Amino acid sequence: MTSMAYEPGTPSAAGRVLDSPWLSFALRRGARFLVSWWVLVTAAFLMLHLVPGDPVRAALGMDAPAALVESRRESLGLDDPLVTQYVSYLRNLLAGDLGISLGSGERVSALVGGRLGATVQLAVLAFAVAAAVAVPLGVVMAVATRGGRRRGTELTFAAGSVLAGAIPEFLLAVGLVYVFAVNLAWFPVAGAATPSSFVLPVLALAVAPAAILARIVRVEMLAVLGADYVRTARAKRLPARRIYLRHALPNALTATLTVGGLILTTMVAGTVLVENVFAWPGLGSRIVQSITAKDYPVVQAIILIYGGLVLLVNLLVDVTLALLDPRSTIREA
Known part of the structure; x- marks a missing residue:
């Protein structure tokens, strides 16, 4: 039997793995995610202790018996030193x-767990609708107006997208309820009992992001259509559909994906107002109820969930960009 001799200048398999740019990228992104998450958790923990006065007394009311207040403080561990409370908070969170609700004494996970799915479902559906409208519209407008053609169409699109993108979700939601739920009675006013209940909340969340994203897609598509490789594809007399969909669109969507990730994070936050207009059974309506009742552990938990969703979306966008454009993304990371 013959054995392969190891040459001193040849890197080992372990060395090649450690020198991999993908591993370095993953470690940097993972470390950034963990640091951001730790900052978010620490800020949420301190929120309960920065509230003026006694948060337990504020939640239970001024007429609550002193024994009940003291019992609730003891169950929450609020009489322990701050460092002990922080370590216990991290341990319980992991x-x-x-935690425990100040008002009802129930587990916060039970109060908010069933509402997370409704909020995520609403945000994802709204983003899917926005992207399904914005990407084709932006591509069509870029193709139709490239090279300064159809100035009237370009101005109409610009004015309409600016107007649609400037309408606040809350105001649009109220208008949709008044027209389509109250006057025309086409859709339910509130709740999420039937598939038709999704239409108005999804539209309220999707209209402004769709308008903004369509403008971004158009600008990026115009830049790509002027690139040398697109002109070369035209010179080869390739079909227009192949040029636009196979050569131009994937490159235009690379930059659009970054903006899309930011839009998705704002849509997650935007669900707070929209959910309250439509009495949607999600986290947005729950956090408003908890703030009104001064139930700060519930507010803490919902802030952590919202912040965690934002961090997760940003991480997924970074990974997707790295997969689409490995050389530039990993080098810039």
């Missing part, structure tokens, strides 16, 4: 325990 175990999936979000």
Whole structure:
């Protein structure tokens, strides 16, 4: 039997793995995610202790018996030193325990767990609708107006997209309820009992992002259509559909994806107002109820969930960009 001799100048398999740009990228992104998450958790923890006065007394009311207030403070561990409370908070959080409600004494995870799905479902559906409208519209407008053609169409699109993008979700939601739910009675006013209940909340969340994203897609598509490789594809007399969809669109969507990720994070936050207009059974309506009732552990938990969703979306966007354009993304990371 013959054995392969190891040459001193040849890197080992372990060395090649450690020198991999993908591993370096993953470690940097993972470290950034963990640091951001730790800052978010620490800020949420301190929120309960920065509230003026006694948060337990504020949540239970001024007429609550002193024994009940003291019992609730003891169950929450608020009489312990701050460092002890912080360590206990981190330990419980890692175990999936979000704390105890100041008002009802129930587990916060039970109060908010069932509402997370409704909020995520609403945000994802709205983003899907926005992207399904914005990408084709932006591509069509770029093709139709490239080279300064159809100035009237370009001005109409610009004015309409600016107007649609400037309408606040809350105001649009109220208008949709008044027209389509109250006057025309086409859709339910509130709740999420039937598929038709999704139409108005999804539209309220999707209109402004769709308008903004369509403008971004058009600008990026115009830049790509002027690139040398697109002109070369035209010189080869390739079909227009192949040029636009196979050569131009993937490159235009690379930059659009970054903006799309930012839009998705704002849509997650925008669900707070829209959910309250439509009495949607999600986290947005729950956090408003908890703020009104001064139930700060519930507010803490929902802030953590919203912040975690934003961080997760940003991480997924970074990974997707790296997969689409590995050389530039990993080098710039």
